[in-house]
Amino acid sequence: MLNVKLIAAAVVVLSLTPMPRLGAQETQAGPLVLTRIAKAIDVDGRLVEPEWRDVPTVPLTQYTPVFRGPTTQRTEIRVAYDDDYFYAAGWFYDTDASKIRINSLYRDRWNGDDAFAIYIDAFNDNQNAKWFGITAGGIRFDLLVSNDGATLNGSWDTFWDAATTVTDSGWFVEVRIPFSSIGFRTDADGNATMGLTVTRLVSRLDERVTFPAIDPKFEFRRPSVAQDVVLRGVKSRRPLYVTPYALAGAGQTAVSGTSGFRIDKGTSREVGLDVKYPFSAGLTLDVTLNTDFAQVEADDQQVNLDRFPLFFPERRRFFQEGSGVFDFATGNGTRLFNSRRIGLTENLEPVRVLGGARIVGRAGKWDIGALDMQTESHGTTPSENFGVLRLQRPVLNAWSTAGLMLTSYYGDGRRNQALGGDFSWRFRGDQYIGAKLATTSYNGDTTGASFADHSHIDLKLERRTGRGLQYQGTLTRSGTAYRPELGFMPRRDFTTANFFANYFIFTEGHKLFRRVYPGMVASSSFRNSDGALETGTYAVWVQWDTKAGGGGWLEPKYFHENVAREFSIGSRLKVPAGVYDFADFQVVGFMGTGNRLRAGIDLRAGTYFDGRRTQAIFTPTWNVSPHLELGADYQMTALSFSKRDQSENIHIARVRIRTALDAQKSGNAFIQYNSTTDRLDFNVRLRYAFAEGTDLWLVYNEGLDTDRNFDPVGVRSPMSLARTLLLKYSHTFGF
Secondary structure, three states, X not given: OOOHHHXXXXXXXXXXXXXXXXXXXXXXXXXXXXXXXXXXXXXXXXXXXXXXXXXXXXXXXXXXXXXXXXXXXXXXXXXXXXOOEEXXXXXXXXXXHHHOOOOOOOOOOOOOOOEEEEEEEOOOOOOOEEEEEEEOXXXXXXXXXXXXXXXXXXXXXXXXXXXXXXXXXXXXXXXXXXXXXXXXXXXXXXXXXXXXXXXXXXXXXXXXXXXXXXXXXXXXXXXXXXXXXXXXXXXXXXXXXEEEEEEEEEEEEEEEEOOEEEEEEEEEEEEEEEEEEOOXXXXXXXEEEEEOOOOXXXXXXXXXXXXXXXXXXXXXXXXXXXXXXXXXXXXXXXXXXXXXXXXXXXXXOEOOEEEEXXXXXEEOOEEEEEEEEEEOOEOXXXXXXXXXXXXXXXXXXXXXXXXXXXXXXXXXXXXXXXXXXXXXXXXXXOEEEEEXXXXXXXXXXXXXXXXXXXXXXXXXXXXXXXXXXEEEEEEEEEOOOOOOOOOEOOOOOEEXXXXXXXXEEEOOOOXXXXXXXXXXXXXXXXXXXXXXXXXXXXXXXXXXXXXXXOEEEEEEEEEEEEEOOOEEEOOOEEEOOEEXXXXXXXXXXXXXXXXOXXXXXXXXXXXXXXXXXXXXXXXXXXXXXXXXXXXXXXXXXXXXXXXXXXEEEEEEEEEEEEEEOOOOEEEEEEEEEEOOXXXXXXXXXXEEEEEOOEEEEXXXXXXXXXXXXEOOOOOEOOOXXXXXXXXXXXXXXXX
């Protein structure tokens, strides 16, 4: 469990930190008071309610392809609210309605469609926002935005409504978002001040308009560039959501033993429960019992081409809401907390989560995240308890923060604690200084290491902009005894110095290019044990964005690797210990997402350790109709080491078939092949969404052996290595 004394100390220290105060040069124009409507809007996309006539349109500015350029399509957007909901409406006229892009009817899937999006920074903290998007086909997608737009979480879902209509004049949309899905705080007069950005995208033209006017040097989704708006006399509702689930399934697994292969068959029947309750205007409690993640899409297969572990993103829904609060990246790919550590073995096999609770949100000026989870034992993995506490608040000014994170692990008598502090200060314009310090302790530590060797420090100086010079310089050191049990550490006991820069040049008058930006990176990682340069990566490039929404780059790279111990690549290759210098050249190009048939290609070739590497990645997508999307990823990596007479062609192929009859009925088939494991995997998921939060899932998984080796007694392995078929139903009750 979390150390109570450490938590108390953290709260005291941060409570003494001065509150933000805006300097004169940072003062924004006064907030916009939104229109309150007396009668609820019928959300049907027809926009016939007389209440909309009394709501003023917001002023719009072209963001792309040319900032403040003339728009080709007439657009009107209105925003309003009542006692319970935030509303938005869009009149999106089109000079050729037949070219409106409706590429997909798959929920949570923006796929180059014409779209409308709303970004709400509910606590007006300039760091976090909720992104509500709706396509011309009426398909909703929602995301969490954190770290001032640097981090996006597309696996988050919440309760809201939207509807569209398409006519010969264009398309039209109405959106209704419950206050309970936004979360906010009010002042003494019952008024709420939020940050708001709205945008319309005409996909085929890559033409985007925004409110407020946002210079393209900023990403339009950044909360810090949103317009302050005021909602008067509102209250945040506190509904209780209870979501039980029931699951039934059957499966089989091929097991190799001394007497040959056997097929273990079994059935499963599970019930569980999720509860969500916002016990204050800003804080939400989530409780889960016997958590299940059967409907989560399978991970993309990867082949590790170096000696450091691979990172896999979190897809499980329980860990999504408020996930930005728990972000604590500590430089060079390391993290103090990685939720993938919970409920999965080292081989990514699922472990039963007996239950847990999470609190996320804001109290006063504090962003708060607390998590405690308990798992069941599984094979050699013991029953484990995971605890996390995250505290963060603005300091010095509205764009700067300081915070703390604590993590706690207990399993089979083994304990591990980590404490980290972070600070980010915008000291001038777009320039920031950042610092993170973390330290760990664990029982059974006999190293006698110093505090520095138990610690990890990351220092950063950066300019965040998309116009002119963008840069980032970091210095990271990790000690030999630094072991965050809940974190992710691709390498240990190292010191890294990195410098990265781009120079963005806007080419408004060019017919093809929207922006061109040369850049460079210099990254050097040293082993602390002997001071040797372990990994060096040095590159320059020229990258471009086109006015049609595509882009690409050209990049020569130089590498240095000091390999202390032999490691394997693929199924047959080994790289001996030694010092290696090599280089390659990369060419990348991709088409705009507004094209129904589009593709990207990534080519690179050159030397590789003491051999050669040639790699090609091809990613075509075809939106056959709004009901069917076909996508593929194919990666071929040819490695050869002639001095050691070793070579291997590594193939990874993925095929995704997404189907949707409408917003309720959809299917997803994900097929993968990995030549290093000679395995073909199927993940098929069929969904019927009765309503938001109430779903029926049919999930089929199978892994096939395409090589079929012989076991120790000469029996050939079965073709099917594992197979499961699951039916899961969940229903959300609101109180």
